[in-house]
Amino acid sequence: IQVAIKCLSPEKVSIDKHQQDFLKEAAIMYSLNHEHLVKLFGVVLDVDSSLMLVTEFAPLRSLAENIKQEALKASFPVTLLVEFSVQITDAMRYLHSSNIIHRDLATRNILLFINEVGTKTVKISDFGLSRRLLLGENYRSEMKPHLKLPLAWMPVEALTKLTFTKASDVYSFGVTMWEMFSYGCQPWATRSGEEILKAIDKPNFQRLERPEACPKSVYDMMLKCWSHQPEDRPTFAELHSDLPMTKPLQVRAVSSHVASSPDELTFRTDDIITVIEKSDKSGMWTGVSPLGKVGNSNVQRPQPQGADRDRRVRQGRRKEARRRGRRAASRKKSKRVRSHRISHRK
The missing domain is CATH 3.30.200.20 (Phosphorylase Kinase; domain 1)
Incomplete structure (x- = not known):
């Protein structure tokens, strides 16, 4: 072993x-x-x-090391990142149910594994900053000259008072998700701890921008995790329940399309495209290709995959059944009218 x-x-x-x-x-x-x-x-x-x-x-090393590599980007589609997020919340709700806070949740401390059926999974590691909450619901760290803390992953109450709670873990998880969907970008890059605090605290309330490949539903979850007041942040149990519903729609292209502008998406027949945003009115949608390229399209060529495809097939069948019913009713009515006219002429 x-x-x-x-x-x-x-x-x-x-x-x-x-x-x-x-x-x-x-x-x-x-x-x-x-x-x-x-x-x-x-x-x-x-x-x-x-x-x-x-x-x-962990032979595959940390999640941070993997998602930063451009050559591996296609191996970590948006749908898999959502699944990783669900797995992390599952582990964190278990930790919190044991009254343990992690205090250093980040992609560098998430290790990548392949399970027995060949599926990628993640596991949380590095409990060096973890603490068990014995008295009350928070832990206050002592300020030391060489104290190393993950400043970009910390909420206001941790930056100002070094107070850590279950809610501060939730804030860190929001930043961890941001790392994942930005494919390894550094949060608040080049900013000092003082500058980060000034940005996220009142009156500015700045938040990390939505990553290019991040569905709006996922970014909305990040924003909830970054709520200014700790009590307004969701619990990991709530996140574990809600995150699966943010999994984006995937569609299959029934024909090829070559982009005519840099913002447009190029895809080939049978490519599976992850739709991260769409407008039913304009028909415009933003998607991620199998190679990880993000682009827009208003081409009505994709077909839904999986459960969404099955749902739409069922809807189509119901519509067709209604059309047949209307046609049958119309033929019956037409026959009655013709019969009445024939009888009247007689």
Whole structure:
């Protein structure tokens, strides 16, 4: 069996605080058992030389490392990213039900796996900043000169008071989703912690912009996660219930189309296109091609896939049945009129 080993460096082993934090991480991981959390296999305790965590090995590395690669973009379609989001919320609602907050939820700490049936899945890792909530519903960290915190993933209350709650995990998840749908872009790139706080706090209330390949329904979920007031943010149980409904429509192109402008989408016959936005009035829609290219089209060529296709087939059959019924009724009426006229002439 392949495993990963996380070691506490020799210079830190002799420092009690680092030992305590390392053992806290081990204790939290030992208490957890969920299909979308990285498993802890064992702990090596040699206080004189080293401390080690032996965990599940992820040969595909982190989600962040994968989605940043342009060559792999087609392997992570929007529909799969929605599924990953659902898996993460499933693991996080389990953590929160155990009264544990993660405090460092980001794509760099989401590991990629292939399950036994060949499907990509994700698991949350790195519980170094995780804490168990024992007294009340929040955890307040101490300010230290070399304290490293994920500033771009933190809400206002965490940036200003270093107060972490289940709601701050939800805020971090919104940023994690933004990372996924922007294919590895850095949130608030080039901005300092002070500049991030100024942007997201009142009176500005700025939020990260909607990524190009992100369906509006998914972005709306991100905005809910970024609500200014912690109590206005959804729980992970609610997110786990609502996220599957944001999965975008997929359609199959019944003929090819070559773009006539840079904003237009090129596709081939039988390409599966993910529709991230559409207008029933204008017929214009924005979609993502199998190669990850985002573009617009008003060409009425795609056919719906899966459940949506079945639903539309059923609707078509019902419409056809009604048309046949109307035609049959019309023929009956016509026969009665002709019969009446013949009788009258007689």
